[in-house]
Amino acid sequence: MPDRDGFEDIEDHWVIDWLNEAKAEDRLLFRTLDAEKRGIAGQRLGALLRLEADEISVGAAGEMAGLTRSAFHTVRRRWDASHELSAVVPFATRRSRGAAIDLGDVTAAVLDGGLESREIALARDLIQKEPQLSNGALGRKLAVRLADGSHVNGMARLVQRVRHSLRLQPEALRRMYGRSLIVDNTAIALLVEGSDGPECSVASLVTERASGLVLAGEVSMRADAPRAFRNAVRRASAGVRELELDVRAPGPFGCIVVMPPGVSAPDAPCTEDNDESEFAYVDSGPRRYGTRTISTLGSRIARIRLVPRYTEPGTGIPKLEWGHYREPLSVTDADGVLQLEIGRWNKRILPRLEACGLAGSGGGMGQLSATLRSLAAQLPKG
Structure with a gap:
């Protein structure tokens, strides 16, 4: 009889068997999902496990997972790459304001804003010399150095962006x-x-x-x-x-x-x-x-x-x-x-x-x- 501790609402023995052998992180994630997401994740997981065992065809697996052909292929690729539960969980894709900092785009975003290279160079110099200071403190120093009427709040935001971009530069990261x-x-x-x-x-x-x-x-x-x-x-x-x-x-x-x-x-x-x-x-x-x-x-x-x-x-x-x-x-x-x-x-x-x-x-x-x-x-x- 499979162990169903914490997964009493799951009826699919393929899913139960996988969870019994899964990493602690995957078991925790499954246990803490709300009922709707648990149901969807279990449905997708059961379909993928049967497909891997050649129990069903790709088309039948997609239908069992409740996904369109393209959506199922996307989930399958994620699953094949990781075999982690997160590959099948229907996490929300809507991004909230400021949800993530894309380091690869930070420098481009700063430059696209029309800022002169002198401002960026001065910000980079100040950050590397005194990385222990807050963005606000460095923004005030930058405004003083520029002496062109730049607003302190705007300079603090610039400091924040340049600070993020420096994470991608090995020498700067080693220094700070x-x-x-x-x-x-x-x-x-x-x-x-x-x-x-x-x-x-x-x-x-x-x-x-x-x-x-x-x-x-x-x-x-x-x-x-x-x-x-x-x-x-x-x-x-x-x-x-x-x-x-x-x-x-x-x-x-x-x-x-x-x-x-x-x-x-x-x-x-x-x-x-x-x-x-x-x-x-x-x-x-x-x-x-x-x-x-x-x-x-x-x-x-x-x-x-x-x-x-x-x-x-x-x-x-x-x-x-x-x-x-x-x-x-x-x-x-x-x-x-x-x-x-x-x-x-x-x-x-x-x-x-x-x-x-x-x-x-x-x-x-x-x-x-x-x-x-x-x-x-x-x-x-x-």
């Missing part, structure tokens, strides 16, 4: 990597099961700014965000060690820390003797959440939408009509989904770091570890 971290809190479009019904979950995130690599994240309910915040910092330290992501580089180093709801910044930031990091704590204003992460990554981490306006208690829940996970999850499952999507996000970034000699090089303890260790020592206990 590890010099600026963002530790942030933001609500995400995953509902969790609360005592009074569904509520929006909060993700505590640690991001390396130059590369856009998400070093760690942890999901919690709003009331438990301070604990998740501390855990995310610990997870980041462990991840830096395990993936050999640390660097020894000349300073200065910056760490922008957005405190979770109800937690004040440390009174007297302290650092270790070997740590040259400068910590900037932000603990006031509801608009502080997620802003810096979105300016670095866009409004999604893979398929998870960031919804900062719902971070504080009492702010309701977002509309999820274009989300991928509509049903309320346990906090454990929601955290599992976040880890899955962080892995998906980082999959395109790690090869770039490896090619630059910044990952997997066995560099030992460096500035990232020192910064995270100092931050962990400063955060309120509890």
